[in-house]
Amino acid sequence: MxxxxxxxxxxxxxxxxxxxxxxxxxxxxxxxxxxxxxxxxxxxxxxxxxxxxxxxxxxxxxxxxxxxxxxxxxxxxxxxxxxxxxxxxxxxxxxxxxxxxxxxxxxxxxxxxxxxxxxxxxxxRALGILGMPGYTAYAGLLKIGEPQPGETVVVAAASGPVGATVGQIAKLKGCRAVGVAGGADKCRYVVETLGFDACIDHRAPDFEAQLAAACPNGIDIYFENVGGRVLYGVLPLLNPFARMPVCGIVSWYNSPGLPEGPDMAPALMGTILRMKVKLQGFIIFDSFPRSLYAEFAREMTGWLAEGKVKYxxxxxxxxxxxxxxxxxxxxxxxxxxxxxxx
Amino acid sequence: MxxxxxxxxxxxxxxxxxxxxxxxxxxxxxxxxxxxxxxxxxxxxxxxxxxxxxxxxxxxxxxxxxxxxxxxxxxxxxxxxxxxxxxxxxxxxxxxxxxxxxxxxxxxxxxxxxxxxxxxxxxxRALGILGMPGYTAYAGLLKIGEPQPGETVVVAAASGPVGATVGQIAKLKGCRAVGVAGGADKCRYVVETLGFDACIDHRAPDFEAQLAAACPNGIDIYFENVGGRVLYGVLPLLNPFARMPVCGIVSWYNSPGLPEGPDMAPALMGTILRMKVKLQGFIIFDSFPRSLYAEFAREMTGWLAEGKVKYxxxxxxxxxxxxxxxxxxxxxxxxxxxxxxx
Missing domain, CATH: 3.90.180.10 (Medium-chain alcohol dehydrogenases, catalytic domain)
Structure with missing residues (x-):
């Protein structure tokens, strides 16, 4: 039709x-x-x-x-x-x-x-890398995550438009980028084409152990877009003063109600407290000044032209x-x- | 002995x-x-x-x-x-x-x-209002909470040294201060002696409804020191761009493991996302520059001398x-x- x-x-x-x-x-x-x-x-x-x-x-x-x-x-x-x-x-x-x-x-x-x-x-591209998803990755990582060279950044949905961009910008800023994705094909793409340091299949039975092994120095920034098992695997690995920009919890969007227990909120809150973690939810066009968008568009256009960011x-x-x-x-x-x- | x-x-x-x-x-x-x-x-x-x-x-x-x-x-x-x-x-x-x-x-x-x-x-007093608990209230509220006049600040354990100080500083900054405490005696003290605008007994069967009624304009800052039922009652009331300094989760400290479900983490993370909430865990002597302590000691000593803060x-x-x-x-x-x- x-x-x-x-x-x-x-x-x-x-x-x-x-x-x-x-x-x-x-x-x-x-x-x-x-x-x-x-x-x-x-x-x-x-x-x-x-x-x-x-x-x-x-x-x-x-x-x-x-x-x-x-x-x-x-x-x-x-x-x-x-x-x-x-x-x-x-x-x-x-x-x-x-x-x-x-x-x-x-x-x-x-x-x-x-x-x-x-x-x-x-x-x-105005709907993706040069639009809302690309800008979400850029602003969330740089303005809330504040990545420092040598830090470890973890992001899920790493072959998707937000996750892929988060990891590639993390690499441009001198960080270790660890992705999470569903299946071997996506993980291979994330490492070989996008240049992440590692990518873990969240369907693996030993996902949590693989994630820990891929983050030998712990996690400094977890860019949260999925929630669920990935979040719970990240919690024990967070370093003191870790940052967590929160732009989505996709794995829970189709839940008809709250999942069965145990209640993981005490584990989440306990980690925030003990590790002095900052979480910040953001909605891209509400949370940042308009001027940032122009900065993003200029910088991302350059990275794409130079082949530093792939899409x-x-x-x-x-x-x-x-x-x-x-x-x-x-x-x-x-x-x-x-x-x-x- | x-x-x-x-x-x-x-x-x-x-x-x-x-x-x-x-x-x-x-x-x-x-x-x-x-x-x-x-x-x-x-x-x-x-x-x-x-x-x-x-x-x-x-x-x-x-x-x-x-x-x-x-x-x-x-x-x-x-x-x-x-x-x-x-x-x-x-x-x-x-x-x-x-x-x-x-x-x-x-x-x-x-x-x-x-x-x-x-x-x-x-x-x-060096162990309380002029020490760690008083400083926790001061730094967490002012530096993470960033209260603005007219905003609503909620804090639990409101008759305790941290909660009482949070609410009294909130009042000094022109906010509405709503306390949560256990029992009528404590609640009366929080309102009548400490000058909070309201105080809700967390043991009341309709605690959540009472809290909502006490926060007609929603909650802009929730100073988190208890977790549990108070946190869950706060979540639906949080305003866009609310802030949550996290200094404790006392109600969970004696839990031998994770509580039974449902899993409230999706509700917590969903609220953080949709309402663009900032949570930040802090440990008072790790999280702030030493210079802030001198500022606190000077200001709090003044407030105590003037009777503006009670202890x-x-x-x-x-x-x-x-x-x-x-x-x-x-x-x-x-x-x-x-x-x-x-």
Whole structure:
């Protein structure tokens, strides 16, 4: 089902999932394409980003962002083409970065839309290494983690867009980078292509022992994006004054409720206390000054051009494939930054 | 059993406790009083401080400080009188602050000993409001919590030396101070004498609802010293960008292992993430520059003299009463800073 020029397909939240989203969670609808009014533009989605935070928006939980309403279009960042525009600064044929969600077409008044120009090189990178995930890695590691040469940095989902970037920046800063990933292929890529010092398969029965062996000097920074077994394996290895930027807990996103015990919170809090650990949760566009984004964009563009940072995408074809692709992402069945080509 | 001039009584760790220490945990011994060599002084303990961290030193756990060895004298800060000295700067009759532990007499070479002079006013305050507990409250609240006027600060053990000081400094900084304490008497004291805005009894069946009602604008700083039910009641009330200095988790110190589930770590980590919370564990004499101590001592001495900070002690008589008194402290059966008069 390719995009059509006369119909807007959109994916809406049909009901809030308990646990893993299933076929009753999301629904695809076909509606007419709206006409842009004065001061609006019509956008046609070219690339849709899939990111773990989307699972959180399906829940009705107090959070930093409003949940998607029942019947509402799923949230998401896109790269889109301007089809019609009466907005200054945007004309037909421009490519833009926008937050218009899981749909073929959307109207916009230009709020929080970035013009990428007529023919940007690799525009989908604006959804990944040069966008939210890359910036999350950069700001979280450098501003909360404050890596010092010789320190050990551990990050999970190490072949994904955030983890891969954390480890590569850690190496650029003179740290030992230890990744965690699911399976031998990803671990090989993380070490051989991305240049991490080690990568541990979190599915290994002796994962905790392998992690300890890969961190002979303990862990100074744990960049937290998964929670669960990886976090629990990290705790006994944390050094005094360790830092833990917290940007996600993907392994728990599909939990229908709190997991069975034992209660690990005392172990977590006890480690924070005894090892004088700093944890800090952050939401990338809330937690840092706007000026940091420009610094990131300049520095990361340079690193990519010089080949110092490598970046991998997994492209999924067609909006109709997005729901299953998000489930794959939450289960770690992706390999690289997941984007949907519409 | 008063102190004698010919025998040193000392309390040693007989075996590591599982859970709450009992009569097999500590043992009192009588040994000869050692003669000070050249470059040493003989100290006679006058006041022994009892503090929750002592429970941790009974465990054989990787921590910021070495555990007490089996057969070793229990760790503790004391105010002592110099009996004999060949050390420059210390002469017989001086009162000193020292770390000589649970015993009547000790030798010292002066390392980390502070001379309080011949007749200090209320010397036991050096173990409390003007010492480690007061400094813990001051540095943790001001340097990690960074309170702003109008914010809400919550602290447990609010009639104890750390909690009482946290809340009173919070009030001095223009915050709303909400205490948590065990029982109506303590709560009344916290509000009426210490000037907190509210104090909730953690034993109340509807503790969580009462805490929420006392924090109508949410919680900006939770000064963590107890863990357990108080922490779990705080989590849903935390505001975006809340701060959590972590100086103790007393309610868990006597746990023989991890409590039964559910596992609350996902709830804790999820709140840290969504609310962009900063947690930071600290050990007062490791985590802050020495210069801060002088600032604290000057400011706190002023507040006490002006009556802006109030301080309560519970005095226990005799070294032989110390083991039970420590258990009382860990169970919240003290009322104010616990000190043993030898």
């Amino acid at each position: 390719p995009q059509r020029s006369d119909i807007n397909r959109r994916v809406v939240l049909a009901q809030r999932p308990k646990g893993t989203p299933d076929e009753s969670t999301l629904r695809m609808e076909e509606v007419p394409i709206s006409e842009p009014a004065e001061g609006q533009m019509l956008l046609r989605t070219v690339w849709l980003s899939l990111d773990p935070y989307m699972r959180g928006r399906m829940n009705d939980t107090k959070s930093y962002a409003k949940p998607v309403e029942i019947g509402g279009v799923m949230t998401g960042q896109v790269v889109a083409e301007v089809m019609q525009s009466s907005l200054p600064g945007f004309e037909a044929g421009d490519m833009v970065l926008a937050g218009s969600g899981w749909q073929d077409y959307a109207l916009s008044d230009g709020t929080e839309v970035v013009n990428l120009g007529k023919a940007p090189e690799r525009p989908s 991998r995408e997994q492209v999924v074809e067609g909006l109709e494939a997005a729901p299953q692709a998000l489930n794959d992402l939450l289960a770690g069945r992706n390999f690289g930054k997941m984007v949907v080509k519409l | 008063p102190q004698r001039s010919d025998i040193n009584r000392r309390v040693v760790l007989a075996q590591r406790p599982k859970g709450t220490p009992d009569e097999s945990t500590l043992r009192m011994e009588e040994v000869p009083i050692s003669e000070p060599a050249e470059g040493q002084m003989l100290l006679r303990t006058v006041w022994l401080s009892l503090d929750p961290y002592m429970r941790g030193r009974m465990n054989d756990t990787k921590s910021y400080a070495k555990p007490v060895e089996i057969g070793g004298v229990m760790t503790g800060q004391v105010v002592a009188e110099v009996m004999q000295s060949s050390l420059p700067g210390f002469e017989a009759g001086d009162m000193v602050l020292a770390g000589s532990g649970w015993q009547d007499y000790a030798l010292s070479d002066g390392t980390e000993v502070v001379n309080l002079g011949k007749a200090p006013e209320r010397p036991s 309560r002690e519970q005095v226990v008589e005799g070294l032989e009463a110390a083991p039970q008194a420590l258990n009382d402290l860990l169970a919240g059966r003290n009322f104010g800073k616990m000190v043993v008069k030898l």
